[in-house]
Amino acid sequence: MTKILLAEDDDSLRSFLTAALKRAGHDVQSFEDGDGALTALEREVFDLLLTDIQMPGIDGIELARRGAELDPAMKIVFITGFAAVALSNKANTPAGAKILSKPFHLRELVDEVERVMAA
Template sequence: MPRILLAEDDDSLRGFLTRALERAGYEVTSCADGDEAAAVLDQPWDLLLTDIVMPGMDGIEVARLAAQKHPGLRIMFITGFAAVALAAGESGPPGAKVLSKPIHLREIVTEVEKMMAAA
């Protein structure tokens, strides 16, 4: 079963994403912020799905650290800030996907499925 590390500081969105991805057949470990996600990066992951703007370590920092530890790791950012999304596309790890909020859960699941199939 593919493993997803989810970092999202919004409790309700984190819960919705976790349930939607688990229903789609993924094993999801959800973290409330970037620091919590960084603490479990030594485990094997198939995808990092992270918000960009979070307290403590932001999503771009988590993604850079994850890419160093796991070259080739699939990375997807979600953000509610257009300027941040643009910056993430320019400064995030190569091949990372950026989705802007608001986004429908089905769309996120579809994008995750596309990234997983591209491997």
């Protein structure tokens, strides 16, 4: 079982993703913004950070950078409609971070989590 921190500001998408990941056997904590997610990262160890890029407060890229500083072993996947932003050299995303572009099928998300955690 993978311990996942999910940061997504869209309430319905966050609920949907949380339920799907839990059905796939993962332990998921979800947050509506980067600030709440960062607090959780400072208090607990997670195997995987799944984060949107555009969120209120701390955005997903900054959340990922800070998360990688706190735990370099934590895997990171951006779930975003703004893949070009995450891929930009100026974005300074953590090394090894993966991107899953919205829209995606739930099976794609579950498969990506399994691939990332197996690597």
